[in-house]
Amino acid sequence: MPSLPELLTDERRKQTVIDECVQLVDDEVRDKTGISGLAIKAGYAAVKGIKPGFIRNVVRDLLPEFAAALDPIYQEAVGRAEPIAGYFERNAGRVADALLAITDEKARRTTNGLIRGTYDKLRGTAKRNVEQAVPRLGRLVERHAG
Secondary structure (H helix, E strand, C coil): CCCHHHHHCCCCCHHHHHHHHHHHHHHHHHCCCHHHHHHHHHHHHHHHCCCCCHHHHHHHHHHHHHHHHHHHHHHHHHHCCCCHHHHHHHCHHHHHHHHHHHHHHHHHHCCCHHHHHHHHHHHHHHHHHHHHHHHHHHHHHHHHHC
């Protein structure tokens, strides 16, 4: 059985996966409400303003690491013959922790003050926000790997 990184970074579908991931992030940010939603939207706008295509480049660069981090959860779903999207949702905390471990390390190593500052400001609510994105993420993974 192919691994999630093999499936999501296969050259035949990689660009589509990247496009859908960028759309997923845009949709999640757009759907945020309240004071924390305003902070997320402002932070996202600031990061997007660094240079054209910045978010797309970040998604492209992180896709292999994210896919590898999610692979154990994906393999569990497949091994249990459960729908991937539903399994991801039931394990949203694990999915969020796997992804945030990668972004935490990237943020720690960045030399860009705007990125580090924005990440640090939003990190306190990041797990909850990533967990809220898991249904969309699970459907995306299921479409391309299920």
